[in-house]
Every structure is written in C-alpha cells, then in structure tokens.
Amino acid sequence: MIPTLLVISILTFVIIQLPPGDYLSNQLQELKAQGESASAVAKIAFYREQYSLDKPMIEQYAIWMGFWPGPNGFSGLLQGDWGHSFAYDLPVSEVLGDRMLLSFVVNFSTVIFIYLVAFPIGVYSATRQYSIGDYGFTLIGYLGLATPNFLLAMVLLYYFNVYFGISIGGLMDEEYIDQPWSMDKIMSVLDHMIIPVIVIGTSGTAAMIRRLRANLLDELQKQYVTTAKAKGVPRIRALVKYPIRMSLNPFIADIGNLLPDVISGSVIVSAVLSLPTAGPMLLEALRNQDQYLAGSFLMFLALLTVIGMFISDLLLAALDPRIRLSGGATK
Numbered sequence: 343m344i345p346t347l348l349v350i351s352i353l354t355f356v357i358i359q360l361p362p363g364d365y366l367s368n369q370l371q372e373l374k375a376q377g378e379s380a381s382a383v384a385k386i387a388f389y390r391e392q393y394s395l396d397k398p399m400i401e402q403y404a405i406w407m408g409f410w411p412g413p414n415g416f417s418g419l420l421q422g423d424w425g426h427s428f429a430y431d432l433p434v435s436e437v438l439g440d441r442m443l444l445s446f447v448v449n450f451s452t453v454i455f456i457y458l459v460a461f462p463i464g465v466y467s468a469t470r471q472y473s474i475g476d477y478g479f480t481l482i483g484y485l486g487l488a489t490p491n492f493l494l495a496m497v498l499l500y501y502f503n504v505y506f507g508i509s510i511g512g513l514m515d516e517e518y519i520d521q522p523w524s525m526d527k528i529m530s531v532l533d534h535m536i537i538p539v540i541v542i543g544t545s546g547t548a549a550m551i552r553r554l555r556a557n558l559l560d561e562l563q564k565q566y567v568t569t570a571k572a573k574g575v576p577r578i579r580a581l582v583k584y585p586i587r588m589s590l591n592p593f594i595a596d597i598g599n600l601l602p603d604v605i606s607g608s609v610i611v612s613a614v615l616s617l618p619t620a621g622p623m624l625l626e627a628l629r630n631q632d633q634y635l636a637g638s639f640l641m642f643l644a645l646l647t648v649i650g651m652f653i654s655d656l657l658l659a660a661l662d663p664r665i666r667l668s669g670g671a672t673k
Contacts, residue, residue, distance in 0.1 A: 343648050350644040351419075355403045358633045358640075365428045365631045366390050393426060393634075406637065419641060425634030429627065434638045438620055442642065444513055444531070445619040449604050451535060452543040456600065460547050461593075464554030465586065471559065479551065486548030492610040495541045499615070502537075510537045511616040519618075538615055542608045546600060550593065557589035587661060594658055598651030605643055 363371075370386045390396050394405050394412060404410035406425065408418020417423040424434035467476045502508045513534045518527040561567070562585050570580040609621035620639055627636035659665050 343652060346648055347641075347644060350648075351407060351641060352403070354637055354640045354644070355406065355633075356399075358628070358631065358636055359399055359402075361631060363631070364395055364633065366395060368631065369428075389428065393428075406634070419638070424638040427627075427632055427635040429630050429632045429635070434635050437623070437635060438639070441618055441620040441623060442639075444617070445605070445608075445621065446646075447531070448513070448535060448538055448542070448617070448619055449601065449608060452539050452546070452604050452608070453597075453600055455539050455543045456546045456550055456604075459543075460550035460554060464551045464593075465558060467551065467555045468558035468562065468589075469581065483548040483551050486544045487552075489544065491541055491545060491608075492614050494544060495538075495611050495614040498537060498541065510534070513538070513617050513619075538608075538611065538617055541615070542604060542611050546604060550596070553596070554589060554593050557592055558585060561585040561589045591658060591662055594661065595654050597654040597657070598647055601646050601650045602643060605646075 366386050366389050393416070394402055397405070401410065405412040405416065406418060408420035408423070410418075412418060416425065419425075424438075426432070427434050427437045430437045463479050467479050470476050499510060502510045514527060514530040515534075518524075518530050521527060564585075567580065567585055570584070571577075575583075605621070608617075608619065609625055611617070612619045612621040613625075624636060624639045626632075627639070
C-alpha cells in the first residue's frame with residue numbers, strides 16, 4: 343500500500359502541475375490586466391515565495407509530501423498538514439471541513455446500497471434465467487447503465503418539485519446549514535441522503551447485477567452442481583454452499599474499484615442536487631489549479647481506494663480457500 347500511494351502521489355502532483363502556470367500566476371495576470379495596485383502584485387509574489395511555488399517541481403513535491411522541510415512551518419501530508427487553499431485563502435483542512443465527512447458518508451452509503459440491492463437481484467436473475475423477473479431486471483439494468491446519473495437527478499428534481507412540491511436538493515434542511523452537529527441535524531442529513539444515494543448508485547447497481555448474474559450462471563453450469571443435485575442435496579444448500587460463494591469473488595474484488603467510480607460519478611450529481619460535498623469543490627480546485635486543495639482531496643480518494651483493495655483482498659482470502667492455499671504454497 344505504501345509504494346502504491348507513493349506512486350499515486352507523484353502522478354497526482356505531476357498531473358496538477360501539467361497546465362502552464364499555477365493559481366497565483368493566473369491571479370497575477372488578472373490583476374495586471376485589471377490595473378491593480380503594486381501592493382496586490384507584491385502580495386501574490388509573497389505567497390509564491392511563502393508556499394515554495396517559485397521552487398523546482400521536485401522540491402515542491404518533496405515539501406508537499408513532507409520529505410523536505412517547508413517554509414513557515416509547513417510540515418506536509420505525511421504529518422497531517424494539507425497545505426493552504428489559495429482560492430479560499432484558508433488552510434485546506436478548514437476549507438474541506440464537513441464537506442469531506444459528508445462526501446465519505448454519502449459515498450460509503452452508496453456502496454452499501456449498491457451491494458444490498460445488487461446481491462439479491464443478481465442471485466434471483468441467475469437462478470430464474472429467462473423468467474419474466476429476469477427479463478424485467480435485465481431491462482432495468484440496461485436503463486440504469488444507459489441513463490447518466492446527473493440526468494436522473496434532474497428528472498427527479500423536476501418531478502418532485504412539480505408534482506409533490508418538494509425540493510430534494512441539498513443534504514440537510516436550511517436551518518442546519520453552518521450549525522454544529524446535533525441529533526436533529528444528523529436525522530436531517532439521513533432524510534435528505536436517500537435520493538442522492540439512489541441517484542449515484544443506479545449505474546453501479548446495474549453493473550453489479552449483471553456481473554453477479556453472469557458469474558453465478560457460469561458456476562451453475564459446472565459439474566459439481568449437477569453432482570450435488572444428483573445426490574439429493576437440498577436446492578438452497580446446494581446453491582449457497584458453493585455456486586454463490588464462488589461467484590462472489592469478482593463481486594467482492596470490485597470493492598476497491600467501486601469507490602473511485604462512485605466518488606467521480608457523484609461530482610456532477612452533487613452540483614445538480616446542490617450537495618455540500620467535496621466533489622464540486624474538487625472540480626473547481628482543478629480548474630483554478632489550487633494545487634494543495636486538489637492534491638489533498640485526490641490523495642484522500644487514493645487512500646480510500648487502496649484501503650478498499652486491501653479489504654477486498656482480506657475478504658477474498660476469507661471467502662475462497664484456494665486463494666489462501668495458493669498464497670501458502672508461494673510462501
């Protein structure tokens with residue numbers, strides 16, 4: 343995990359630095375074009391020196407990660423210092439604040455929703471192949487894959503407003519915005535989170551249903567299933583003991599891949615539904631080349647992905663004895 347995150351940090355920093363200039367140099371050009379005073383220009387130059395933006399890229403990266411001591415006590419990501427957001431003129435930790443927490447809650451809830459919905463439907467479709475229910479769920483799956491999440495969000499916004507007079511935007515009632523956390527605020531968030539979770543999780547659920555159905559259909563055609571039936575093993579036991587267990591391998595292995603897909607897919611949905619998550623802020627930070635803000639969030643996303651892959655590896659080893667045995671043989 344450590345070398346993986348190290349490589350990701352290098353790629354993240356390089357990609358953010360690829361466009362010409364940076365946030366401060368772009369601001370400097372705008373100030374000069376507007377004929378601003380010399381004091382504003384001097385302030386930009388001061389910021390460039392203060393946050394080492396006048397240094398070579400390698401040195402900037404070393405300071406950002408914390409491999410090299412930074413100016414003014416900046417300690418870097420490895421010591422929990424996320425840096426400074428130039429666009430907001432605040433520390434990154436203060437800018438993200440609750441947005442990071444809400445992003446995690448929404449996306450984690452979406453992943454749970456995808457698995458809870460996809461598993462029973464996938465098993466039902468595979469065990470009742472070519473039935474009316476199978477065709478119905480297959481149709482719903484195609485619609486889920488073909489419909490963009492942001493379009494579904496706009497449709498729901500319109501119909502809830504026109505026919506029910508309800509606004510489904512936001513993640514909490516207006517009275518709780520910028521208020522400290524309380525039980526009432528938590529319940530408001532949970533109440534408003536239903537629609538975003540369904541919208542963001544639609545395409546992921548459809549993909550998971552098709553994947554599990556295909557894997558289980560392949561297992562049901564194997565000889566050990568026929569042997570179990572010939573021996574008179576009860577249908578449910580014969581299904582649960584081996585076919586479902588074996589077909590879950592790719593299903594569980596996708597935990598790590600699902601996290602970045604859900605988070606990236608939620609960016610536009612968050613903008614459409616006015617969700618106070620970090621997705622729209624990340625998009626704006628990338629546009630503005632606010633490197634500390636964008637880089638910190640991308641590294642947080644990478645950390646979640648790597649942890650997700652680690653969890654999926656542990657679950658696969660617990661689920662499939664063949665993985666444990668092959669690992670022991672290699673050892």
